[in-house]
Amino acid sequence: MVFKVRAHRLIFFLLKSLRAQLVFCLAVWAVTMASAPLEARTGPVLLLDLKGPISVGARQHFNEVLEQARAADAQLVIVRLDTPGGLVTVTRDIITEVLASPIPIVVYVAPNGARAASAGTYLTYAAHIAAMAPGTHLGAATPIPLGAPPPLQPRAPGQPADKDAKQSPGTATQQKVLNDAVAYLRTLSQLRKRNAEWAEKAVIDAATLTAKEAKQENVIDIVADDIEHLLKQIDNTQVLTSDGEHILQTSGLSVRYIEASWKSQIISVITDPNVAFILLMIGIYGILFEFWSPGLGGPGIIGAISLMIALMGLSALPISYAGASLIILGIAFLVAEAFAPGFGILGLGGIIAFVAGALFLFDPAGADFDFSLAWPVIVGATLTTLLLFAGALAMVLQARQRAVVTGSEQLLGMTGEVVEWAECEGRVRVHGEAWAARSKVALKAGDSVSVTGRDGLTLIVELTT
Numbered sequence: 001m002v003f004k005v006r007a008h009r010l011i012f013f014l015l016k017s018l019r020a021q022l023v024f025c026l027a028v029w030a031v032t033m034a035s036a037p038l039e040a041r042t043g044p045v046l047l048l049d050l051k052g053p054i055s056v057g058a059r060q061h062f063n064e065v066l067e068q069a070r071a072a073d074a075q076l077v078i079v080r081l082d083t084p085g086g087l088v089t090v091t092r093d094i095i096t097e098v099l100a101s102p103i104p105i106v107v108y109v110a111p112n113g114a115r116a117a118s119a120g121t122y123l124t125y126a127a128h129i130a131a132m133a134p135g136t137h138l139g140a141a142t143p144i145p146l147g148a149p150p151p152l153q154p155r156a157p158g159q160p161a162d163k164d165a166k167q168s169p170g171t172a173t174q175q176k177v178l179n180d181a182v183a184y185l186r187t188l189s190q191l192r193k194r195n196a197e198w199a200e201k202a203v204i205d206a207a208t209l210t211a212k213e214a215k216q217e218n219v220i221d222i223v224a225d226d227i228e229h230l231l232k233q234i235d236n237t238q239v240l241t242s243d244g245e246h247i248l249q250t251s252g253l254s255v256r257y258i259e260a261s262w263k264s265q266i267i268s269v270i271t272d273p274n275v276a277f278i279l280l281m282i283g284i285y286g287i288l289f290e291f292w293s294p295g296l297g298g299p300g301i302i303g304a305i306s307l308m309i310a311l312m313g314l315s316a317l318p319i320s321y322a323g324a325s326l327i328i329l330g331i332a333f334l335v336a337e338a339f340a341p342g343f344g345i346l347g348l349g350g351i352i353a354f355v356a357g358a359l360f361l362f363d364p365a366g367a368d369f370d371f372s373l374a375w376p377v378i379v380g381a382t383l384t385t386l387l388l389f390a391g392a393l394a395m396v397l398q399a400r401q402r403a404v405v406t407g408s409e410q411l412l413g414m415t416g417e418v419v420e421w422a423e424c425e426g427r428v429r430v431h432g433e434a435w436a437a438r439s440k441v442a443l444k445a446g447d448s449v450s451v452t453g454r455d456g457l458t459l460i461v462e463l464t465t
Contacts, residue, residue, distance in 0.1 A: 043069075043072050043073035043074040043075050044072060044074055044075065044253070044254070044255075044256050045074065045075055045076045045077075045078060045231070045250060045253050045254070045255045045256065046065055046068065046069050046072075046074050046076070046077050046078070046255075046256050046258055047077075047078045047080060047227065047255045047256065047257045047258065048061060048062065048065045048077070048078075048079055048080070048257075048258050048260075049080045049082075050062065050079055050080070050081050050082070050083060050123075051080075051081075051082045051083070052082075052083060052084075053083060053084060053085060053086050053087075054083055054085065054086020054087060054090055054091050054094070054119045054120070054123075055086060055087060055090060055268055055271050055272075056087070056090055056267055056268075056271045056316040057260070057264050057265065057266075057267040057268025057269075057271060058086070058090065058094075058264075058268070059090045059093055059094055060261075060263065060264040060267050060268075061260045061261070061264040061268075062079070062094055062097065063097065064258075064261055064264060065077060065258045066097060066101060066103070068258065069103050070102070070103065074103055075103075075104075075248065075249070075250065075253070076103070076104050076105075076106060076234075076248060076250060077101075077103055077104070077105045077106070078105075078106045078108055078227065078230070078255070079105060079106065079107045079108065079123070079127070080108050080110050080111075080227075081107055081108065081109050081110070081114070081116050081120055081123060081124070082109070082110070082111075082114035082115065082116075082120075083115070083116060083117065083118075083119060083120040084115065084117050084118065084120075085117055085118030085119045085120065086118070086119035086120075087119075087317075087318065088119075088143070091119040091122055091123065094123065095122060095123065095126040095188070098123070098126045098127060098128075099126060099191075099242070100242050101241060101242060102241050102242050102243040103241065104128040104129065104239040104241055104246060104248065105127055105128050105129075106127060106128065106129040106130075106131060106230070106234070107123055107124045107126075107127035107129075107130055107131070108131045108132070108133070108224070108227070108230060109124065109131070109132040109133060109136045109138060109211070110132070110133035110136065110224075110226075111133055111136075112133055112134060112135035112136065113135055113136065114133065114136045115136060115137050115138065116132075116136070116137075116138035116139075117138065117139065117140045117141075117208075118140060118141050118142075118143075119141075120138060121138050121139055121140070121141040121185070121202055122141065122184070122185060122188065124138055124219075124220065125185060125188040125189055125192060125194060125199065125219075126188050126191075126192070127192070128192070128239050128240075128241060129221050129222065129234055129237070129239065130192075130194070130219070130220040130221050130222075131220060131221060131222040131223070131224050131230055131233075131234075132211035132214055132215075132220050132222075132223055132224075133211060133223070133224060133225065133226070134211055134212070134223060134225065135211070136210070136211050137208050137209060137210050137211070137214075138208065138209060138214060138219070138220075139202045139206070139207050139208030139209055140202065140206045140207070140208050141181065141185065141199075141202040141203045141206070142178075142181075142202075142203055142204070142205075142206040143177050143178070143181050143203075178203060178204060181203045182199075182200050182203045182204065185199040185200070185202065185203055186199055186200060194218055194219055194220075195217050195218045195219050198217050198219055199219075211223045222234065227255055231250040231251060231252075231253060231255075232250075232251055234248050234250055235248060235249060235250045235251035236248065236249065267316075270309055270310075270312065270313035271313045271316050271317060272313075273317060273361075273362055273373055274373055274374050274377045275313070276310050276313035276314050276317065277310075277358070277361065277373055277377060277381065278377065278381070279306045279307075279309050279310035279313065280306075280307065280310035280311075280314065281381050281384070281385070282302070282303065282306040282307075282310075283303045283304065283305075283306035283307025283308075283309075283310055284303070284307065284331060285299075285303065285388065286299040286300060286301075286302045286303020286304070286306060286307075287299075287300060287303040287304065287307065288303075288331075288335065289303070290303065317362060318362060318363040319361065319362060319363065320360050320361060320362060320363045322360060323356075323357045323358070323359070323360035323361035323362070324357065324361060325357070326353045326354070326356050326357030326360070327353070327354055327357035327358060327361065328357075329350075329353045329357070330349075330350045330351065330352070330353030330354030330355075330356075330357060330385075331350065331354065331385070332350070333346045333347065333349050333350030333353060334346070334347055334350035334351070334354075334385065334386075334389040335389070336350075347386075347389070350389075351382065351385075351386060354381075354382060354385060355378065355382055358373055358377075358378045358381060358382070359373070359378065361373060411430060411431070411451050411454060411459065412451055412452070412453070412454070413450065413451065414430055414431060414450070414451050415430075415448060415449065415450045415451075415464060416428045416429050416430035416431070416435075416448075416449055416450075416451065416459075416461070417429050417446065417447070417448060417449070418437075418443050418444065418445050418446060418447040418448075418449060419434060419445060420445055421442070421443045421444055421445060421447075423442060424438055424439055424440065424441075424442065425437070425438045425439075426438075426443065428449055428459065428461055430451060430459065435457070435458070435459045436457060436458045436459070437449070437458060437459045437460070437461045438458060438459075438460060438461075439460070439461050439462055439463070440462070441462070441463060443461075443463060447463060447464075448463075448464040449461035449462060449463060449464055450462060450464050
């Protein structure tokens with residue numbers, strides 16, 4: 001009995017020791033796998049250009065290249081950047097994709113003379129590797145606030161706030177926007193171990209740096225003359241991505257350039273503020289012409305298609321509903337002026353509302369660069385609208401002065417022939433129809449008469465000389 005108890009205890013002890021050793025081995029394996037660098041990828045290097053404002057089309061192009069990179073197990077994605085800024089929401093979406101990407105992403109501000117302003121600064125800070133070509137610069141990441149509040153006097157980092165200072169509502173709004181931008185850029189700098197102090201200066205003071213200065217300030221990692229020089233410098237570099245660490249082996253690799261797809265190009269075009277506004281005007285004009293001249297078909301079809309495309313583009317842009325309402329109100333006033341001509345008050349008010357709506361159609365708070373309609377587009381659209389509705393007004397006035405050609409009134413002034421007559425009454429044929437008629441003089445069959453009036457179904461005629 002004692003032997004059996006000891007045997008059970010021994011077996012229990014051995015099983016417990018084996019389980020402890022197994023747990024220990026699994027823990028050591030997990031730590032080793034987590035800390036050990038992943039093998040270098042063997043796929044290609046993909047290159048794309050983001051040139052101009054960071055728009056919805058740029059995001060579409062970036063996402064498509066990222067999908068191709070994952071499918072090809074690409075070793076690296078290089079974003080050649082030259083931008084004055086971009087839409088805030090689009091920039092944040094791209095940065096989110098960069099942070100979640102298992103493939104290392106290099107943001108390379110190039111070629112010579114390029115810039116990474118505003119949104120470009122955020123993208124550069126978010127990249128796994130940040131590089132610039134000589135003769136380029138980055139910075140000026142101050143967000144553009146809505147409206148024109150009083151100038152903000154930000155306090156220096158670490159300086160205590162003045163408890164007695166009172167801020168106006170506009171200044172408080174600016175402070176919130178600036179604080180959010182500073183916190184976002186500092187978060188990216190801490191994640192990538194780059195200069196967080198200068199990041200704050202870029203937002204608050206709109207500071208800028210050249211490529212050489214950015215390298216000295218630890219804002220970027222590399223200054224490279226071209227893509228080949230860039231690949232040589234980052235060879236054997238260890239990069240931490242969302243799925244762990246990677247060792248880049250890029251020396252001598254060929255680069256595959258990925259052009260924007262037709263879909264990305266179309267999205268870039270229709271989300272341009274000027275193009276979207278022109279399409280909106282074509283859509284409105286086409287539908288109005290279809291209402292004025294039912295049955296044409298062409299203006300209505302073109303207008304409906306243009307309006308749908310314009311609304312699709314405008315849905316991706318920061319629209320001011322006040323500006324859109326002013327445009328609609330201006331067009332309504334011009335239509336009313338065309339159908340109810342007076343002293344031009346409605347037309348003048350329509351032009352003023354239209355121009356004001358075009359000026360304030362887009363919300364500048366949704367972008368960090370000059371985001372508005374070009375003056376030539378505003379002037380051209382205003383003159384076109386004015387000429388179109390002036391032409392419509394002229395046609396309405398001309399139609400009102402034109403002689404009536406339908407109904408019973410068209411008989412007045414027409415000539416006919418007496419069919420039969422007795423004393424002052426008889427029958428005449430006018431416009432192929434026989435009518436009862438009377439006259440102040442005696443007539444005979446075959447006489448030519450003209451219609452001077454009408455009394456019910458009886459025409460009043462007189463002898464044509």
